[in-house]
Amino acid sequence: MHFLDIAKNRYSTKQYNPNEKLSEDIVQQLTQILRLSPSSINSQPWKFTFISDTKIKSALATVSYHNLEKIEQASHLVVFSVIDNVEKFENENLSQLPETATNFYNQRVKSLGEAGIKNWMQHQVYLSLGFFLAACASMGIDSTPMEGIQPDEYNKILKYDGYTALFAAVIGRRDVADFNQPTFKPKFRRPLEEVVESI
């Protein structure tokens, strides 16, 4: 299938079939795909946590606002986290990168200060979400990105140290009656000529 058709067909799934679990092979492929996500200067300031354990998934569902039911029903919950300590990033990630990368960081990022550096790191994790959603769609896996979570509660439940949860995604197989499928609810997007220009 052409990627344009994949883009037309993918959607944020609102109702999952709780009886359909993704195979271990599929999940392993997704872990490798996330590891291969691109990032500025190859900084990779992230951690991805795949959760299938029903007890932990349920605990996280209760601190995920309107996403509770999706998390309960879906096969896996994937939590996207970012390094929350600049010193840790510089010691563990930056130190392994080539000089051109450290030069870019020192000249263009470090001057932004702690909040700016953390913001820059978060951008990289968001990019991995786009990569992940596209990969899921190309593999015929249903998914839902979710900012509607309580990061502090996630951090406690997942016992994060040095990372903070940013957002999550659920993956699995849709309930065939899911109202949000493009066949039932056509996608809303702003007109092409408003969002794209050719010069």
Ligand SMILES: Cc1cc2nc3c(=O)[nH]c(=O)nc-3n(C[C@H](O)[C@H](O)[C@H](O)COP(=O)(O)O)c2cc1C
């Ligand atoms: C970063 C991000 C956060 C989102 N958070 C949620 C969420 O918490 N719950 C939800 O049901 N959908 C969430 N969505 C889905 C969007 O509402 C959806 O992508 C948008 O309406 C476009 O619809 P489509 O994905 O079906 O094409 C989120 C999407 C993105 C990219």
